[in-house]
Amino acid sequence: MERRLFLKSAIAGSAVATAVGAGLLTPSTVFAASAKFKGLSNTAVSNVASAGKGSFKFKAPEIAENGAKVPMEVNASKISDVTNISFLVKENSTPLVASFNLFGAVGFISTRVKMGKTSAVDALVTAGGSTTKVTKEVKVTIGGCGG
Amino acid sequence: MAKIKLKPKARKGVISIKALIKHPMETGLRKKKGKLVPANHIDHMVILHNGNKVVDADIGSSMSKDPYFKFKVAGVKGDTIELKYKDNKGKTGSKTAKSK
Numbered sequence: 001m002e003r004r005l006f007l008k009s010a011i012a013g014s015a016v017a018t019a020v021g022a023g024l025l026t027p028s029t030v031f032a033a034s035a036k037f038k039g040l041s042n043t044a045v046s047n048v049a050s051a052g053k054g055s056f057k058f059k060a061p062e063i064a065e066n067g068a069k070v071p072m073e074v075n076a077s078k079i080s081d082v083t084n085i086s087f088l089v090k091e092n093s094t095p096l097v098a099s100f101n102l103f104g105a106v107g108f109i110s111t112r113v114k115m116g117k118t119s120a121v122d123a124l125v126t127a128g129g130s131t132t133k134v135t136k137e138v139k140v141t142i143g144g145c146g147g
Numbered sequence: 148m149a150k151i152k153l154k155p156k157a158r159k160g161v162i163s164i165k166a167l168i169k170h171p172m173e174t175g176l177r178k179k180k181g182k183l184v185p186a187n188h189i190d191h192m193v194i195l196h197n198g199n200k201v202v203d204a205d206i207g208s209s210m211s212k213d214p215y216f217k218f219k220v221a222g223v224k225g226d227t228i229e230l231k232y233k234d235n236k237g238k239t240g241s242k243t244a245k246s247k
Contacts, residue, residue, distance in 0.1 A: 037190065037207055040205055068211060068212065073217075077219065097209045097210055099204065100202055101202070103200050103202070103203065104199075104201055105196075105218055105219065105221075106219035106220060106221065108218065108219040110215075111210070111211075111215060111216050112210070112214065112215050114172075114209045114212075115209075
């Protein structure tokens with residue numbers, strides 16, 4: 001009896017292993033953005049609409065040759081109590097690129113962002129409970145339709 | 148995949164942290180030979196300064212491939228900076244470096 005059980009489980013085990021090996025059980029395609037991030041993105045988009053003009057520096061190129069890597073920099077080091085810095089690319093399928101929650105760090109973030117095509121880019125800085133934004137238009141020559 | 152470059156450098160009481168994570172950052176929207184490439188991107192990253200959380204980032208798929216970040220934190224030479232990340236497949240990576 002025991003031997004039979006052992007054989008059975010051994011066969012079952014190997015069957016699963018071969019199925020994985022053959023690519024039959026590949027994990028299903030994950031969606032572009034998780035539901036949680038979509039939610040974050042939506043709140044950020046609604047925040048943009050109500051945000052006033054910020055007094056921080058936002059550096060982004062006017063013309064980006066390659067939309068796969070667009071450098072961006074927010075410098076809000078003169079503002080105290082910065083709690084969040086977010087980047088939004090309006091024309092991307094999920095506008096929110098990233099949201100950085102800061103705990104005592106200086107209000108400074110520099111990073112690289114993907115852009116599908118020419119779009120307005122918003123930088124959001126939340127300090128002391130109020131959100132402000134600076135918007136820049138970035139033209140993308142490759143990765144779109146010629147801008 | 149889990150290759151991380153982390154370079155904290157202290158100057159005048161502020162540590163500039165440069166970080167580069169090797170990661171494909173697939174959006175899940177790109178097609179290769181007519182098939183969608185499954186999404187594989189970092190969705191959460193934390194930076195610790197001497198064990199205290201200073202940056203907690205939610206990252207979307209539109210961050211560039213091999214994402215690069217620069218942060219600034221008040222601190223001095225010799226402080227420990229730690230970076231941790233998690234991608235949407237549950238993979239994690241971390242790296243610790245002493246500030247120069």
